[in-house]
Amino acid sequence: MRGSLAELEAVLAVSVQGGFRAAARELGISSSSLSQQIAALETRMGVRLFNRSTRSVVLSAAGEQFVASVGPALEAIRSAVEHVDEHRAEAKGTLRINTSIGATRMILAPLILEYMQRNPQMEVEIVTEAALIDVNAKGFDAGIRIREAVPPDMVVVPIGDNILPAIVGSTAYFNRHGKPEVPADLQKHTCIRARMASGAIYRWEFERRGESFALDVPGKLVLDDSDLMLRATLNGAGLAYLNEWQVKDHIAAGRLEQVLADWTPPYPGLCLYYPGRRNIPAKLRRLVDLVHEVRQLSDMERLS
The missing domain is CATH 3.40.190.10 (Periplasmic binding protein-like II)
Incomplete structure (x- = not known):
């Protein structure tokens, strides 16, 4: 027994729409053509897929089992066809x-x-x-x-x-103020603070050997753009909590130095x-x- 894709689509449409007329509108064919497709499939299968009356059309027990089995497979076929069409069509x-x-x-x-x-x-x-x-x-x-x-x-x-954070400062800054060795040392340093989109000030996040915590670091300069924070750091304004991607070239060139690297977890x-x-x-x-x-x-x- 073989059923065409059109016949399988017809069975699923009727089961979803609950009637031949609505299913025919969805498929863009006449009700009589839809009825003939399903009747032909039922004849070849030797079972009734729908129990019909003047008031309703509902799946039979065999029809429920058939739809449960065929539905996912047909959905996979649709998806595969759509995916091929997307690659073939020029994106505009x-x-x-x-x-x-x-x-x-x-x-x-x-x-x-x-x-x-x-x-x-x-x-x-x-x-x-x-x-x-x-x-x-x-x-x-x-x-x-x-x-x-x-x-x-x-x-x-x-x-x-994952993105790796980096706490950085300029060489000139470290020459004047020294380097923090643990996060608590930041309380004695000048930090460039970040204001998040929510309006809150970002608390610098730390993690080491299973211990994690956040610090509200001191600093008089608050910025809401990381590029501005980087510029301020390069000019010796203080330490900044940025991401490694943004500062790696400056570190390699010796313009910035990273500290507390073993305390900054990736995210x-x-x-x-x-x-x-x-x-x-x-x-x-x-x-x-x-x-x-x-x-x-x-x-x-x-x-x-």
């Missing part, structure tokens, strides 16, 4: 992404510019905001944030590895996230595939 339009300015600096060259080169018909609009917003309600296709900031109802695609890295739905637009699917590709290349480089 505008991809709107909401993220933070720091995240944009990290992913602009390796991800966004590469995406635009591969998809020349696409436009990309990146809106940077410190505060987390509802990307779906605000009309964005996706967001990029650190993993712990992503809402729980989103599909999450990790972009990179989950950046993720691409978007609302869960069955049909992902081709423009977004291309970005998701590129994220997977970039991550695989990064993993291979570490192993080589």
Whole structure:
């Protein structure tokens, strides 16, 4: 016995819609054509899939078992076909992404510019905001944030590895004030404090040998942008709690020095996230595939 995909779609449509007329409208065919497809399938199978009356159409016991078995398989077939179509179709339009300015600096060259080169018909609009917003309600296709900031109802695609914090100061600053050897020493230093999007002052986080805690460090300069914090640190204004990616070149060049490295724990890295739905637009699917590709290349480089 063989049933065509059209016949299987017909059975599922009637079971979901609860009637031939509504199912026919969904499938874009006539009620009589739909009835004939199901009747033909029932004849070949030798069982009745629906119990029909003048008032209702309900699945028979055999029909319930059939739908339970066929439904997931048919969904997998639809998904596979849609995925192939997305790769075949040229991505066009505008991809709107909401993220933070720091995240944009990290992913602009390796991800966004590469995406635009591969998809020349696409436009990309990146809106940077410190505060987390509802990307779906605000009309964005996706967001990029650190993993712990992503809402729980989103599909999450990790972009990179964990992010390693770095407490840094300029050589000139350390020549004047010395270096802290344990976090408690920071109380005797000048720190550049960060104001978060919530309005709260960030408390520097520490962890070592299972002990974790946060400190409200002293400092008269409060900034809400990490690039400004870096500039102030380079000018000897104090110590800053930044991420290793942002300061590594300055450390290598001798402009900055890192302290308390064994006290600063890594935290989950950046993720691409978007609302869960069955049909992902081709423009977004291309970005998701590129994220997977970039991550695989990064993993291979570490192993080589």
